[in-house]
Each structure stands twice: as structure tokens, then as C-alpha cells.
Amino acid sequence: MCSVGDDIEEQENNKFMQERPKLHLAKNVCMKCELKPNVVLHNKYPYCKSCFIKSTVHKFKALLGKSRLVHPNDNVLIYHRIGHPGTALLNFLRSGLDLTTPKKIRFKPIVLFIEDQYNLSAAQRRYILENVNKEIQYFNFPCYFISFVQYVLHPEDLQSHTHQNYEEIIINEEDALNIKSVVKKKCNLTVQQEVFKVFEQDLLIKTAKLLKCKFIFTSDLGIDIASQLLTSISLGRGSNAAFDIGTVDLRNDEVTIIRPLRNFSIKELALYNVFNNLNPVSFLKASQNPYSSVQNLMEKFVSDLQINYPSTISTIVRTGDKLSIDKNFEQNEKCPLCKVPLENTHDKLGSAEATNFSHWASTQLPDANLSLEEQSTQLLENFKNTCELKYCFACSQIVDFL
Amino acid sequence: MSELPITIGFGGGAELLFDNKKNHPVSLPVKDKAWKIGDLIFWIKDNLLKERPDLFIQDDSVRPGILVLVNDTDWELVDTVNYEIQPNDKIVFISTLHGG
Numbered sequence: 001m002c003s004v005g006d007d008i009e010e011q012e013n014n015k016f017m018q019e020r021p022k023l024h025l026a027k028n029v030c031m032k033c034e035l036k037p038n039v040v041l042h043n044k045y046p047y048c049k050s051c052f053i054k055s056t057v058h059k060f061k062a063l064l065g066k067s068r069l070v071h072p073n074d075n076v077l078i079y080h081r082i083g084h085p086g087t088a089l090l091n092f093l094r095s096g097l098d099l100t101t102p103k104k105i106r107f108k109p110i111v112l113f114i115e116d117q118y119n120l121s122a123a124q125r126r127y128i129l130e131n132v133n134k135e136i137q138y139f140n141f142p143c144y145f146i147s148f149v150q151y152v153l154h155p156e157d158l159q160s161h162t163h164q165n166y167e168e169i170i171i172n173e174e175d176a177l178n179i180k181s182v183v184k185k186k187c188n189l190t191v192q193q194e195v196f197k198v199f200e201q202d203l204l205i206k207t208a209k210l211l212k213c214k215f216i217f218t219s220d221l222g223i224d225i226a227s228q229l230l231t232s233i234s235l236g237r238g239s240n241a242a243f244d245i246g247t248v249d250l251r252n253d254e255v256t257i258i259r260p261l262r263n264f265s266i267k268e269l270a271l272y273n274v275f276n277n278l279n280p281v282s283f284l285k286a287s288q289n290p291y292s293s294v295q296n297l298m299e300k301f302v303s304d305l306q307i308n309y310p311s312t313i314s315t316i317v318r319t320g321d322k323l324s325i326d327k328n329f330e331q332n333e334k335c336p337l338c339k340v341p342l343e344n345t346h347d348k349l350g351s352a353e354a355t356n357f358s359h360w361a362s363t364q365l366p367d368a369n370l371s372l373e374e375q376s377t378q379l380l381e382n383f384k385n386t387c388e389l390k391y392c393f394a395c396s397q398i399v400d401f402l
Numbered sequence: 403m404s405e406l407p408i409t410i411g412f413g414g415g416a417e418l419l420f421d422n423k424k425n426h427p428v429s430l431p432v433k434d435k436a437w438k439i440g441d442l443i444f445w446i447k448d449n450l451l452k453e454r455p456d457l458f459i460q461d462d463s464v465r466p467g468i469l470v471l472v473n474d475t476d477w478e479l480v481d482t483v484n485y486e487i488q489p490n491d492k493i494v495f496i497s498t499l500h501g502g
Contacts, residue, residue: 043478
């Protein structure tokens with residue numbers, strides 16, 4: 001048992017981190033205009049309604065402005081998802097486009113909705129699609145719909161899956177079974193979610209190219225970034241985590257993924273929607289077991305911590321921001337699944353290679369005609385020939401299930 | 403003391419637990435002590451909630467992930483469960499769970 005700290009103080013209070021302190025505001029007035037506050041953020045910053053909305057919009061634009069990537073008239077694919085962040089993103093864009101001041105947004109958003117609720121009944125999925133379509137129409141954006149199941153089953157034929165009319169989306173009652181046919185039966189939920197994420201990334205990039213978009217905006221929030229960072233590290237993607245969590249994901253040469261909502265909390269965006277009278281599409285999700293996959297567990301871990309320690313997410317995200325991609329590998333060949341540059345294996349052997357070697361060596365039949373020394377030289381030579389990396393470490397763990 | 407008329411609202415998917423109805427004008431029954439939001443949460447559970455109480459209540463408050471607004475003001479500014487409800491208050495519960 002770990003006994004760190006036990007010998008210092010036996011008092012309960014000092015054994016654990018301090019829980020969320022009671023709200024204690026220096027002044028009970030809005031930080032900006034000193035009127036009566038309506039909202040308190042991060043447990044200590046009070047805002048009135050109008051200053052809150054202004055600062056939220058400003059935060060969105062500041063991140064976009066800082067990245068200075070998107071130019072006027074560029075097409076940007078907006079990856080719309082159901083929920084407060086997705087709806088808030090659409091409203092940020094619509095209000096930015098409708099401005100007449102120099103701060104007007106000048107790029108052209110195209111909304112993409114991927115229908116992936118294959119665990120629900122066909123009627124529910126139709127209902128969701130219909131309402132998502134209504135929502136996008138309300139904001140008046142050009143939009144496209146794609147069925148995730150159809151894409152996963154026939155990835156080569158993207159054009160025929162891309163519909164402007166949501167009614168053309170194919171929905172089968174057996175989709176939940178159909179989609180699982182791409183992975184082997186024994187595969188656990190963690191691997192399954194990894195595989196589907198690879199498909200999702202692929203689908204986004206390909207659709208962006210098809211629709212001539214150089215950028216993709218996702219609606220990932222701080223919590224998504226924080227749990228993604230911990231997931232990436234625990235699944236062996238640590239060296240490439242910066243791609244998964246950064247403001248921009250540059251792993252594809254033609255299409256850049258931008259995460260413009262990564263500095264927001266769900267509370268900010270939910271209240272932003274409420275104050276703008278926006279209601280995201282909602283449906284009752286089947287409750288998922290948080291212990292069934294590494295991804296679900298990480299999300300639960302981060303969100304549970306966040307409840308009592310309100311700086312959890314920002315601490316994890318800021319720590320993640322210090323990670324970068326090893327420049328030495330940038331020009332290397334890319335992993336065919338997750339598209340990160342492969343590492344050089346010959347420089348020095350890491351623990352993964354050592355495990356592989358030991359597995360490989362113990363499954364080879366020794367040639368009895370050779371001396372021991374010759375046998376080991378041959379073994380080493382042969383191993384070097386086999387260990388040309390085709391996949392990155394994490395993907396080599398999931399590729400066997402495909 | 404007479405009955406206490408207020409409006410209860412649900413949004414962001416929380417309405418799905420309440421017959422998909424967003425606004426509920428109600429009169430809270432007479433009680434010897436003042437009505438606090440903490441009491442209201444349990445009154446809602448007994449009188450309005452249709453399904454899955456675990457998605458609405460946790461311990462003696464709302465489940466984390468549900469925001470509460472009292473007359474458009476964050477309930478954290480009015481001492482959360484200890485707020486004393488006034489006549490004609492509008493109390494809104496907003497779910498922030500992804501997808502409801």
C-alpha cells in the first residue's frame with residue numbers, strides 16, 4: 001500500500017487535496033461592467049449576461065485570429081455534432097458572418113453531419129437527422145450528410161455517400177451489427193473505438209478534399225482534449241499526442257484540422273446557447289459503462305475530477321500544450337492508419353522493440369547445423385529485416401483486429 | 403402562508419426526462435419552512451420526473467452536469483440548494499451531458 005504522506009500528518013484534511021472551496025467572490029459584481037452578475041465561471045469570475053456573451057464570442061475569435069491560418073474565401077468544413085458545443089459553434093459562425101464591422105468572418109463554412117447513432121432505432125435516427133437538418137437550415141449554411149456505417153462498409157465510394165438531402169441517408173435496423181463486421185469478434189471496445197476513430201478521421205479528411213475545403217473545424221471542448229490526451233498516452237500514442245490535442249492538427253499536408261472550441265468549458269457554451277435562445281437537438285442516449293473502454297474511463301476520470309477540482313481540465317490541456325512532435329521524424333513515411341510520421345527504429349531499441357524481439361526470437365526454430373554464435377548472428381540479421389515498421393506502435397496493436 | 407407559484411423550465415436535453423415538456427408552471431404546496439431549491443429538486447423528482455432519476459439527481463442536489471438558472475442567473479451566485487424560492491421565480495435546469 002502506498003503510504004506517502006501518512007507520516008507527516010494524520011489529520012484527514014491534510015491527507016487529500018483540498019476540495020472545491022465554497023464560492024467566495026471578492027465583489028459580487030460583473031468583472032467588466034460592475035453590474036449585477038448572472039454567471040460565475042471557474043468558480044470565481046462573475047459576469048453579467050451581456051459581458052458574458054461578448055467575452056465568449058471574443059474568446060472564439062481570438063483563438064481563430066491567433067492561429068492566422070484561415071484566409072478570406074477559404075472553404076472550411078464544419079464537423080457538426082449534436083450538443084451544446086456544435087450548436088454554439090454554428091451560432092459563433094453565423095453571427096460572425098453577419099457582422100458588418102471589420103471583425104466579420106470572411107471564410108465560407110460548409111457543414112458536415114455524420115450520422116453515427118447506429119445504436120438507436122431507425123425511427124429515432126430519422127427523428128435526429130430531421131432535427132439536425134432543421135438546425136443547420138436555421139443557421140442557413142450549406143450542408144452535407146454522410147452515413148458513418150455506409151462509409152465504413154464501403155470507404156472507396158465516398159461521393160455516393162455524400163448527400164445534401166438528409167432523406168437520402170441510408171438507415172438500416174441492422175447497422176449496429178453491420179458496422180461491427182469490420183473488426184474481428186474478439187476485439188474489445190477500446191480497440192473498436194480506436195478503429196472507428198481512424199475511420200472518422202479518414203472520412204473527415206476525404207470529405208474535406210471532396211468539398212474542396214482546406215480546413216476542418218471540430219467542436220472538441222477542453223474536456224475532450226484532456227481526456228484525449230490521457231487516452232493517447234495510455235494507448236501508446238504519446239509521441240504523437242500533440243496531433244490529437246493541439247489547436248491545429250497538421251498531420252495531413254492538404255487539410256488542416258482546427259479545434260476552435262478547445263479553450264471552452266461545457267458550462268460556457270451551454271449558457272451561451274441558453275442566453276441566445278438556442279436549443280441543441282437532444283435525445284436520450286443509452287447509458288454507457290464507463291469501465292468498458294479506456295476512452296470512456298478517461299472521460300469519466302477527467303469529468304469526475306473536474307467537479308471538485310475546477311482547474312483539472314485546464315491543467316491537463318496546458319500540460320499537453322507543451323508537447324510537440326519530434327522534428328526528426330517529420331519527413332518520415334506515415335502510418336497508413338492514423339497518418340502520423342513513423343519513428344526511426346534503428347537508432348536505439350525501446351521497450352516495445354525489446355518485447356517484439358523476445359517474442360520473435362522465442363518463436364524461431366534454431367538451425368542445428370550452425371554454431372551458437374552463428375545462430376545468434378543470423379537471428380539478429382533476420383530480426384532487423386522483419387522490423388521495418390509499417391504501422392506506428394499504437395496502430396500495430398489494433399491492426400490485427402481489422 | 404399560501405401556495406407558491408413558480409415556473410420550472412428544462413433544457414439542453416433535460417426536458418426528455420419530463421415528457422419532453424420544456425415549461426412547467428406549478429404551484430408549490432404550503433410548507434411551514436421556506437421553500438429552498440434543495441427541497442424543490444426532490445419535489446420535482448416526486449411530482450414531475452418521468453424516468454431515470456439518476457440522470458437528474460445525485461445525493462442531495464442535481465447531478466453534476468446540470469446547470470441551474472434562477473431568473474436567468476447562475477445558481478452558484480445565489481447559494482445553490484440553499485436559495486429561498488420567491489413567488490414567480492423562473493427556475494431552469496439545463497443538461498450539459500453530451501447529447502442529452
